[in-house]
Amino acid sequence: MSFSEENIKKIVEEVYLKAEQNCLRDNKTRFAKHVHEVLDEKYNEQLSIKTISRMFDKYINQKEEVSTPGIVTVDLLCMYLGYENYQDYLNTNSSVISKNEDELPQKNRRSRKMVYIIFGILFFTSGITIVWNNYNINYNNNETGIDTTKNVTSEIKKDGSKLIEQLKKQEEKIIEQSVKLGIFHNGSLDLNITRKLQENLFKNYKITFIQLSNINAVTLQKLQQGDINIIKNKSSHYYCIGTVSYRFRQAETNSQLIICELQLQYATYDSDGNFLSQFSNTRNIRANGFTKTEAQANAILKL
Structure with a gap:
């Protein structure tokens, strides 16, 4: 080696x-x-x-x-x-x-599982034993498969291309980190904004929504200031908490249009309670539509 x-x-x-x-x-x-x-x-x-x-x-x-x-x-x-x-x-x-x-x-070598890909070996006699890097591998012509000793835990397949494909898939696995996420409106989780933030900011992370019903303003303010003890758990690496508000008014230039003013504030902390400024922000967005629902949806799309 x-x-x-x-x-x-x-x-x-x-x-x-x-x-x-x-x-x-x-x-x-x-x-x-x-x-x-x-x-x-x-x-x-x-x-x-x-x-x-x-x-x-x-x-x-x-x-x-x-x-x-x-x-x-x-x-x-x-x-x-x-x-x-x-x-x-x-x-x-x-x-x-x-x-x-x-x-x-x-x-100094440490014994671990090893996978070997063997191509083009012709077997003319039975009971051939190959000793390779202190791993004994027994082959028998009369068997359709290949038996290995206890040291080799991965079965060696004749079709090497399949093994290569499997190894590539293993290498491409992404280690996910978990983010606990919740954006609240009037004390309740706003799923539309929470999912939008998940898509925009935490796309490559495993997301768990913060499930707190009728959360009061004091508790929510403490969470946004980094007091995450009430939602902290061992499986989450980061915590993102925020609030969103919507204001609606009639457009001055066109009485048929409704304007939605969206204000979003969110803060992100690691599991030690450290503030992460690059994942915290305040957004003020304005959009219009012919109904409140349409104006609100258009504002969310701008996030």
Whole structure:
């Protein structure tokens, strides 16, 4: 197995970029926390936030005093990217990985599930045993399938194209983060505005609507100021709370038209209660129609 600083740098850069795309808050600690949570929740693996931050320091911020990570850490970073492990990363990216690298000592390797694609092997005798990278794979001509030992948990299929397709689909999986979202009008959830904000601002996030009936103005004001304890839960990473109001009046230039004045205010916080200004705003929109319903719908379309 090849193991080099150049390859590790590429992996850490990919991890950083992916975390940046999946986080609302733009800083190293938030990115490291996100990677830690994904590995813990999706793969039941533990990699400390401090270790991940050190990798960002070394390969993103160019702090050379940070030591090179071990294979266990690199394996987990590759898992976050959607690969089985570091070896799977090398196999998939064989055309771009660094050449002429040192071999990783056997004692430092961590045993994980591995998938092998085998093409064009002709079997003339039964009971052939192939020992490959400490994984024993038994083949038998008389069987339609391929039996593997306990170390190989993924069945090797003869049709390699199907395996490639499956691996590509696995790599394309997006780790979703959850946003708890609610825009309220007169104490009740305004589904039209909430869904519009979901579409415009949180399209790539898993959304849970804030279900609070007849919420009073005091409670709503506390939520918008960052007091999110009454809606906070372990599964949500961010919280967006807001209010919307509508005012209607007759157009001065055309008595048949109704004007809707929409005012929207919303604020977004992370799970620690930190205010996220880039996902908070105040909007004032005006639109008209021949009825209040039409004018209101046209105003919402402008969001």
